[in-house]
Amino acid sequence: xxxxxxxxxxxxxxxxVSRQTVSNVLNAxxxxxxxxxxxxxxxxxxxxxxxxxxxxxxxxRASHTIGFRINSPGGLGDLLDRFLHAxxxxxxxxxxxxxxxxxxDPQTEFAAYDDLVQxxxxxxxxxxDIGIADPRPAWFVxxxxxxxxxxxxxxxxxxxxxxxVDGDHGTAQAVDYLVSRGHRRIxxxxxxxxxxxxxxRQAGWRRAMRRHGLSLTGMAGTCPQDAGSAAATARRLLAxxxxxxAFVCGSDTFAIGxxxxxxxxxxxxxxxxxxxxxxxxxxxxxxxxxxxxxxxLPAVADHIVDLFVRRIADPGARPESVLLRPELVPRx
Amino acid sequence: xxxxxxxxxxxxxxxxVSRQTVSNVLNAxxxxxxxxxxxxxxxxxxxxxxxxxxxxxxxxRASHTIGFRINSPGGLGDLLDRFLHAxxxxxxxxxxxxxxxxxxDPQTEFAAYDDLVQxxxxxxxxxxDIGIADPRPAWFVxxxxxxxxxxxxxxxxxxxxxxxVDGDHGTAQAVDYLVSRGHRRIxxxxxxxxxxxxxxRQAGWRRAMRRHGLSLTGMAGTCPQDAGSAAATARRLLAxxxxxxAFVCGSDTFAIGxxxxxxxxxxxxxxxxxxxxxxxxxxxxxxxxxxxxxxxLPAVADHIVDLFVRRIADPGARPESVLLRPELVPRx
DNA sequence: TTGTAGGCGTTATCAC
DNA sequence: GTGATAACGCCTACAA
Numbered sequence: 176x177x178x179x180x181x182x183x184x185x186x187x188x189x190x191x192v193s194r195q196t197v198s199n200v201l202n203a204x205x206x207x208x209x210x211x212x213x214x215x216x217x218x219x220x221x222x223x224x225x226x227x228x229x230x231x232x233x234x235x236r237a238s239h240t241i242g243f244r245i246n247s248p249g250g251l252g253d254l255l256d257r258f259l260h261a262x263x264x265x266x267x268x269x270x271x272x273x274x275x276x277x278x279x280d281p282q283t284e285f286a287a288y289d290d291l292v293q294x295x296x297x298x299x300x301x302x303x304d305i306g307i308a309d310p311r312p313a314w315f316v317x318x319x320x321x322x323x324x325x326x327x328x329x330x331x332x333x334x335x336x337x338x339x340v341d342g343d344h345g346t347a348q349a350v351d352y353l354v355s356r357g358h359r360r361i362x363x364x365x366x367x368x369x370x371x372x373x374x375x376r377q378a379g380w381r382r383a384m385r386r387h388g389l390s391l392t393g394m395a396g397t398c399p400q401d402a403g404s405a406a407a408t409a410r411r412l413l414a415x416x417x418x419x420x421a422f423v424c425g426s427d428t429f430a431i432g433x434x435x436x437x438x439x440x441x442x443x444x445x446x447x448x449x450x451x452x453x454x455x456x457x458x459x460x461x462x463x464x465x466x467x468x469x470x471x472l473p474a475v476a477d478h479i480v481d482l483f484v485r486r487i488a489d490p491g492a493r494p495e496s497v498l499l500r501p502e503l504v505p506r507x
Numbered sequence: 508x509x510x511x512x513x514x515x516x517x518x519x520x521x522x523x524v525s526r527q528t529v530s531n532v533l534n535a536x537x538x539x540x541x542x543x544x545x546x547x548x549x550x551x552x553x554x555x556x557x558x559x560x561x562x563x564x565x566x567x568r569a570s571h572t573i574g575f576r577i578n579s580p581g582g583l584g585d586l587l588d589r590f591l592h593a594x595x596x597x598x599x600x601x602x603x604x605x606x607x608x609x610x611x612d613p614q615t616e617f618a619a620y621d622d623l624v625q626x627x628x629x630x631x632x633x634x635x636d637i638g639i640a641d642p643r644p645a646w647f648v649x650x651x652x653x654x655x656x657x658x659x660x661x662x663x664x665x666x667x668x669x670x671x672v673d674g675d676h677g678t679a680q681a682v683d684y685l686v687s688r689g690h691r692r693i694x695x696x697x698x699x700x701x702x703x704x705x706x707x708r709q710a711g712w713r714r715a716m717r718r719h720g721l722s723l724t725g726m727a728g729t730c731p732q733d734a735g736s737a738a739a740t741a742r743r744l745l746a747x748x749x750x751x752x753a754f755v756c757g758s759d760t761f762a763i764g765x766x767x768x769x770x771x772x773x774x775x776x777x778x779x780x781x782x783x784x785x786x787x788x789x790x791x792x793x794x795x796x797x798x799x800x801x802x803x804l805p806a807v808a809d810h811i812v813d814l815f816v817r818r819i820a821d822p823g824a825r826p827e828s829v830l831l832r833p834e835l836v837p838r839x
Numbered sequence: 840t841t842g843t844a845g846g847c848g849t850t851a852t853c854a855c
Numbered sequence: 856g857t858g859a860t861a862a863c864g865c866c867t868a869c870a871a
Contacts, residue, residue, distance in 0.1 A: 180568075180848090182847095182848055182849085183848065183849065183850095184848080192857075192858085193857065193858045193859075194848090194849080194850090194858090194859095195850080195851090195857075195858060195859080196856085196857060196858075198849070198850060198851095199850095199856090199857085202850075206856070206857090207856065207857080208856060208857090211856080211857085223625070225622065225625035225626045226626060226848080226849075227565070227626060227627050227847085227848050227849070228570075228626045228627050228628045229561050229562075229564035229565040229570065229627050229847085229848080229849090230561075230565050230847070230848035230849040230850090230863090231848080231849055231850075232561035232849090232863095233559070233561040233562050233565050233847090233848080233849075233850095233863050233864065233865085234848080234849045234850045234851085234862085234863055235849085235850070235851095235863085236512075236863075238560075238561065240606075245588070245591055245592050245595055246592065247588070247589060247592040248788060249588055249592075253585060253588075255588045256577070256579070256581060256585075256587045256588050256591075257579060259577055259588075259591070259607060260577050260578065260579040260581075260609060261579075262607075263577055263607040263608055263609045264609045267608060267609060272606050272607065272608060272628065273606070273607040274572075274604050274605070274606050274607075275591060275594075275595040275604070275605040275606075275607065276595055276599060276604060277592060277595045277596045277599060290557065293555070293557035294557045294558060294559060294560045295559050295560050295561050295864095296560045296604065401789075401792035402789060402792045402793055402794070403792045403793060403794045403796075404792075406794055407794075428789075435793075435794065438771075439770075456580060457733075457734060457760075460733035460734045460735045460736075461734055461735060461767075462734070462735045462738055462739075462767065464735075512863095512864085514863095514864055514865085515864070515865065515866095516864085524841075524842085525841065525842045525843080526842090526864095526865085526866090527841070527842060527843080527866085527867090528840085528841060528842080530865075530866060530867090531840090531841085534866080538840070538841090539840070539841085540840065540841090543840085543841085558864080558865075559863085559864050559865070561863085561864080561865090562847090562863070562864035562865040562866090563864080563865055563866075564847095564865095565847050565848065565849085565863090565864080565865075565866095566846085566847055566864080566865045566866045566867085567847090567865085567866070567867095568847075627848095
């Protein structure tokens with residue numbers, strides 16, 4: 176039942192000006208007299224005119240759209256929905272939208288990127304879950320396709336735009352916090368070496384422990400990121416000669432597993448203090464609530480979109496990058 | 508670095524035909540000779556021609572895009588990322604894409620819907636988290652905007668298109684399963700009345716319990732959906748005169764809370780059997796793993812897109828709906 | 840079966 | 856400051 180589409184021509188007629196003047200009012204206000212601006216604006220209001228996006232995109236050769244590949248299971252884990260919300264929000268504020276797409280296998284993945292760009296469906300991409308030797312960045316650079324990564328590169332640093340959260344700083348904060356609460360035997364529980372971000376988080380723990388003069392012996396545990404493995408690994412550490420009294424974890428999933436693994440004393444209190452990473456919604460609702468290192472996702476998304484827009488505006492410029500600091504959310 | 512755009516005209520020249528013939532090869536293959544088809548196809552290949560989406564959208568007055576409002580925290584909980592993946596996947600198979608957008612408050616929410624449609628950015632929407640007296644469906648119907656709901660209406664049933672999963676059937680399955688394992692005192696743990704879907708799930712439990720001739724007394728617990736509240740409620744039920752030996756839960760979040768609340772015996776085994784709902788990834792990794800009722804999200808998404816495409820094709824047709832059966836995933 | 844002509848709604852260019 | 860003209864790339868009549 177949509178009433179007949181109202182176009183820029185309708186506005187022009189009602190305002191008694193040319194289409195071009197209407198366009199100018201919208202896209203180059205400084206070029207037009209205040210008087211006519213008002214007249215055009217009121218015509219726009221009256222007709223409820225909204226510029227057609229396809230026509231505009233066709234004309235300016237841009238889609239004002241950012242592609243995001245959503246795969247399953249995502250490497251972002253339970254961060255994904257919050258990140259997508261933040262990204263969609265930041266994109267909107269910059270006049271962009273986020274378009275989702277999927278691709279099962281690596282072969283179709285690159286075909287999908289290509290297709291979306293060639294058809295003008297998206298202007299570029301946001302990439303997450305950047306692996307140590309991820310082939311995608313170089314591929315995008317070679318093709319001249321704009322993109323920004325959530326996650327810093329481990330190689331070829333400086334060759335493309337990225338935004339990341341300083342995991343090293345986050346776990347160091349967690350150690351400082353636990354030390355201030357009197358802990359000295361503080362374990363780390365996280366991914367096996369090789370993920371990049373996991374290595375950073377473990378490094379932050381190690382660095383802070385050394386800074387406080389604390390021993391690392393028997394204090395590091397790594398395993399796959401699931402609650403079951405994490406619980407088992409926590410139990411193993413607790414069975415050592417000098418069992419930890421606290422755990423710094425690579426993610427909230429590890430942390431929840433650690434909580435399971437610790438068990439509770441007679442009063443129902445966990446037998447070790449656990450600090451998580453990511454501050455997932457579940458963290459606040461555990462009993463007792465879980466302290467966790469929070470990633471500043473809205474700021475991450477803002478910077479990603481900002482870098483993206485700048486790359487579109489000046490594809491030749493040197494790629495920029497942003498490293499943000501996470502913040503410990505203590506809950507005791 | 509992008510080489511100059513290759514258009515349909517370039518293909519036509521190389522193939523020695525008119526633009527129209529190229530278009531026909533793409534959009535109406537039966538109208539063209541096999542011989543020329545081959546010639547055109549090879550020209551397309553050689554030039555790596557990809558039709559421009561903006562131009563196409565402008566011409567056919569459609570965006571081939573479905574809008575999805577991603578808000579935070581989402582009502583879908585940890586179902587959201589899996590649902591979005593499935594939706595993006597199904598949409599793609601039908602020649603559509605999913606576009607994300609956000610809107611903070613209710614006022615801007617409707618403005619956002621309007622804007623996206625009026626600018627031709629999307630052809631319609633997929634709505635989730637349908638409340639009992641949700642104002643959105645009627646608003647969309649009134650405006651003639653195509654949409655499909657994930658979640659059945661509680662009023663005005665039949666006035667719009669929806670796809671849902673039969674929660675009643677899911678919890679009944681869970682009860683049957685627990686009965687077959689020898690349980691007779693089976694509690695329900697879920698949302699307070701008023702959510703719609705929560706009511707269905709509780710009703711399924713109640714119905715199955717009656718069918719098996721089991722008592723409901725002291726067996727129903729409701730609370731907010733977080734692990735802490737769920738644990739407390741589970742403990743309260745366990746402290747009753749005839750404590751339950753098993754729990755059927757409204758979601759995995761309730762289930763994980765119930766697991767916490769039950770505690771473990773000397774052997775480390777939970778003191779009650781718990782069945783969750785949604786089959787979130789965490790369920791499989793708990794120790795012991797959690798049985799859970801799985802929503803068939805890929806099928807849900809397929810049907811949603813199917814209904815959406817049909818509404819676009821025939822806006823006047825009577826809205827259809829689909830109710831799918833979930834499936835218990837036993838893990839013992 | 841294939842080709843010609845025109846327009847979808849917008850913005851860029853260049854006169855006035 | 857404002858307006859006429861053209862073009863973005865495609866599809867849909869209609870004509871041949």
